[in-house]
Amino acid sequence: MFTGWVIFFFVLGAELGSFINMLSDRLPANKSIVTPGSVCDACGKRLGAAELIPVFSYIFLKGRCRSCGAKIPARALWVEIATASLFAIFYVIIGPSAELAISLVYLCVFITLFVIDLEKGLILNVIIYPCMLLALALSPLYLQADGILANLSSSFFGGLSGFGLFLLIYIASRGGIGEGDIKMAGFIGLVCGFPNIFVAIFTGIVLGGLAAAALMLSGKRRKGQTMPFGPFLAVGAVTAMLFGSQIMDWYLGLA
Ligand SMILES: [Zn+2]
Incomplete structure (x- = not known):
């Protein structure tokens, strides 16, 4: 079976x-x-x-x-x-479970974002904006906090954290990442909630950094040249969806 x-x-x-x-x-x-x-x-x-x-x-x-x-x-x-x-x-x-059904919808969205950003360097508003609303609306069915209000606020603050953090990176790096990355980090926060958003972002940044270093060392990419960051965020989001709470528990156990 x-x-x-x-x-x-x-x-x-x-x-x-x-x-x-x-x-x-x-x-x-x-x-x-x-x-x-x-x-x-x-x-x-x-x-x-x-x-x-x-x-x-x-x-x-x-x-x-x-x-x-x-x-x-x-x-x-x-x-x-x-x-x-x-x-x-x-x-x-x-x-x-209901969580599985909703996870699979998000998975399809993240794969689509991955492919389009990898090929075209675009994170499309036509995908991101409706999906942001969807993620907030589905959070009471998807996130694990106790009660509708707790889940909605987890989603909201997750979204705010992702958006805010990437806005800071955008400003600090003077446009080193795209505006689409800021919205995508916000969307992932709405999906994963608070504090799981940090698992997604941390995974994405580590993978993105490793890939950037590998490309630079192999001479395929020069310093200052931009690289689509959406694919790494997408992988980070999928990691957080599957293992977010375990990774969070492990990290808090270390602290
Ligand atoms: Zn043909």
């Missing part, structure tokens, strides 16, 4: 991964996410049922459109595999 559910969430994740691919193509280009349905971006041909099966269709078609032969970006495949794997992992760690 357990294995059956793991497979179910893996397949569900693969389907949503292909939806995230569509969002990541269309939202930055200001295209409708409703019409047309699934089409080849190069020739506009509508995809058949077999071509809509995530992961397998990419492998069988060898990453090309069946009609025009245009290359489908490899990102399409790795987003499907990553989303599928994370859905299964979330199920295993969180277990069947």
Whole structure:
């Protein structure tokens, strides 16, 4: 039974991964996410049922459109595999609950933010603003504090902490991070609440710092050149969603 559910969430994740691919193509280009349905971006041909099966269709078609032969970006495949794997992992760690359902919604949002910021260097308001409201509204069902008011204030102060901290970093670094990063940190705070937001931010900053150092050492990036920070914040947020309270307990145990 357990294995059956793991497979179910893996397949569900693969389907949503292909939806995230569509969002990541269309939202930055200001295209409708409703019409047309699934089409080849190069020739506009509508995809058949077999071509809509995530992961397998990419492998069988060898990453090309069946009609025009245009290359489908490899990102399409790795987003499907990553989303599928994370859905299964979330199920295993969180277990069947309202928290799981809400976590999976946030997970999809964070993967979409990750992909668009990595490719385009953009954190879109059209995603961030509605998701901020959603996170505050869902906090009584998602966060673990006692009572509706406690959860709403945890979400609110988490959001304020993320937003405030990144606003300070933005000012101190004179625009070394983007304005979108400030809003994204605020959104993550609304999702994770207070004090879990600090787990997300700390993880994001450590990973971002390591990646920046690695890129600079390998000569792929010069000092002063900006690097999208959203992907690191997204990984930090997912870490906080899965292990936030354990990491917090561990840290408080050290202090
Ligand atoms: Zn095509």
